[in-house]
Amino acid sequence: MTMTTPCTTLISASDLAQQRQPGWVLLDCRHDLANPQAGRAAYDAGHIPGALFAALDDDLSDHAQPADGPFRGRHPLPAIDDFIATLRRWGVNDDTQVVAYDAHGGMFAARLWWMLRWAGHEAVAVLDGGMPAWTALGLPLATDIPVAAPGNATRRPSLVRTVGAADILAQPELKVLDARAPDRFRGENETLDPVGGHIPGAVNRFFKDNLLPDGRFKPAAQLRSELAALVAEPASAVMQCGSGVTACHNLLALEVAGLPGAALYPGSWSEWCSDPSRPVATGA
Known part of the structure; x- marks a missing residue:
């Protein structure tokens, strides 16, 4: 093939x-x-x-x-x-x-x-x-470390969008989805960041909810049904998590679901909570 x-x-x-x-x-x-x-x-x-x-x-x-x-x-x-x-x-x-x-x-x-x-x-x-x-599938593994011939990749126009804390504060109409586990979203069992809680107005979409029990992504139609209920307009949606990593999982799930266009808040909760002037919400 x-x-x-x-x-x-x-x-x-x-x-x-x-x-x-x-x-x-x-x-x-x-x-x-x-x-x-x-x-x-x-x-x-x-x-x-x-x-x-x-x-x-x-x-x-x-x-x-x-x-x-x-x-x-x-x-x-x-x-x-x-x-x-x-x-x-x-x-x-x-x-x-x-x-x-x-x-x-x-x-x-x-x-x-x-x-x-x-x-x-x-x-x-x-x-x-x-x-x-x-x-x-019984496919092989290797232990040797390959040496790559240098590539010639160039910077091209970005295919994604980012927003910062100031954008979220200034645009309350933005729909913020938080990819962290529900307990951390609620402000409980916070072990990675100094402050527990979430951005006020955010809703929780734990990134693992995008997956089947075997670790593969759910079918596109199922993802679309679940995510469309949370993100009516991807162009006005922002994905965040603890540090801008698992938020990308929700962005990939949106892409698989045929709902592209949401932005990433790269600093996410770890950056947000570092400034005590920014509001914090707790609970569900």
């Missing part, structure tokens, strides 16, 4: 195994928020053959925030030109099909999916079901 058009949302493990072409770039995004070294260790222990490792903290974030500057959240986006340089290091060209995967239902792979679209690269998909879906 040969893929003639770019894959831009999800790809199944069987399709990846059958349709993968020379020049495709696979990126392993496995991570553990409680143990930042776990993703690399899992990659070293076995990954999809040919895949490179994409580190959330190093490749998909920029932690060099000035001490006297505004706090941009726990996983601030890198400068776009720095991200383009990272894509080139991974061997990505403007026409490269990229596939991102993790072992967490797309929790981290969706961040990379969104970032490529942020850089104007449309041909990027998330492996539906991730590593569990791959290994469930």
Whole structure:
């Protein structure tokens, strides 16, 4: 089988195994928020053959925030030109099909999916079901670390939108969806950020609600039914979470559902709650 058009949302493990072409770039995004070294260790222990490792903290974030500057959240986006340089290091060209995967239902792979679209690269998909879906088919793993030939990816017009805290404060008509677990949304059991709660007016859409029990995304029609009830107008919707990572999962689900156009608040709750002048709500 040969893929003639770019894959831009999800790809199944069987399709990846059958349709993968020379020049495709696979990126392993496995991570553990409680143990930042776990993703690399899992990659070293076995990954999809040919895949490179994409580190959330190093490749998909920029932690060099000035001490006297505004706090941009726990996983601030890198400068776009720095991200383009990272894509080139991974061997990505403007026409490269990229596939991102993790072992967490797309929790981290969706961040990379969104970032490529942020850089104007449309041909990027998330492996539906991730590593569990791959290994469930008995497909091989590798331990060698490939060396990519440098790519020539260029920055192109962004395919996504972002908003900041000031936009949310100034536009109360924006529909904010929070991708965190319901208890953290309510302000309970907060272990990652110094303040518990949520942005006033936000509604909770836990990113795991996008998934079937096996970790694959729900069918498009089911996602559309569920998400359309929360996001009547994607163009006026904002996705956020704790630090701008799992919010991308909801953005991917919206895309799968045929409801594109929502924006990402990259700083999310970690940035929002860092300023005591911003309002905080608790409870459901």
